[in-house]
Amino acid sequence: MIKFFLLGLCLLVSGFTQANVQNGQMAPAFALSDQHGKVRHSDEFRGKWLVLYFYPKADTPACTEEACSFRDDIVLLRALGAEVVGISTDEVAAIRQFAGKHQLPFTLLADPDGTTARQYGVLVNLGLVKFAKRHSFLIDPQGSVIKRYTDVDTKTYAKTVLADLRQLSGKK
Numbered sequence: 001m002i003k004f005f006l007l008g009l010c011l012l013v014s015g016f017t018q019a020n021v022q023n024g025q026m027a028p029a030f031a032l033s034d035q036h037g038k039v040r041h042s043d044e045f046r047g048k049w050l051v052l053y054f055y056p057k058a059d060t061p062a063c064t065e066e067a068c069s070f071r072d073d074i075v076l077l078r079a080l081g082a083e084v085v086g087i088s089t090d091e092v093a094a095i096r097q098f099a100g101k102h103q104l105p106f107t108l109l110a111d112p113d114g115t116t117a118r119q120y121g122v123l124v125n126l127g128l129v130k131f132a133k134r135h136s137f138l139i140d141p142q143g144s145v146i147k148r149y150t151d152v153d154t155k156t157y158a159k160t161v162l163a164d165l166r167q168l169s170g171k172k
Contacts, residue, residue, distance in 0.1 A: 020121035023147060027052070027139045028119035032087065032109040035096040040085075040107060042143075049082035049169070050139040051161050053149075054122045054132035058090045058098035058108075065154035066134070071104050073158035080165045081141070083107070089114050089123075089130050138164060 084106040095108040117123035117132040138147040
């Protein structure tokens with residue numbers, strides 16, 4: 001019994017002991033399948049601002065609010081030279097359905113083993129259950145993390161990012 005308790009405790013702790021990406025640091029590279037099954041690489045987004053957001057589970061209420069917030073402001077975000085990419089530990093089929101159901105005009109990536117989420121310090125690993133914390137990263141055109149968002153209002157999240165992008169890019 002004690003062995004199982006200690007094993008469970010180790011698994012729980014392992015979900016919280018990971019590197020945290022800091023402002024000014026180069027964003028970790030990734031190569032993940034998008035909602036269409038195409039492998040997308042982090043290098044594809046160099047040369048423009050990147051809003052990289054992690055979300056726990058496709059089609060849950062808060063994740064839907066967050067994604068729709070970005071969807072509704074995607075024209076303004078792109079006008080500032082930014083792309084939006086969402087990552088979850090869901091499988092490709094789940095993110096494909098999520099993107100289609102809510103008409104999401106940006107890339108969603110599947111990270112089912114949690115490797116990328118772990119690299120960014122957002123993976124919660126409870127043994128049998130893995131999911132990403134709702135954290136986001138604003139990455140500059142050179143690939144450096146400029147800002148990490150850990151406390152977001154899912155309904156108005158895109159507005160917060162827009163304000164930061166306007167300030168950082170000098171564009172209105």
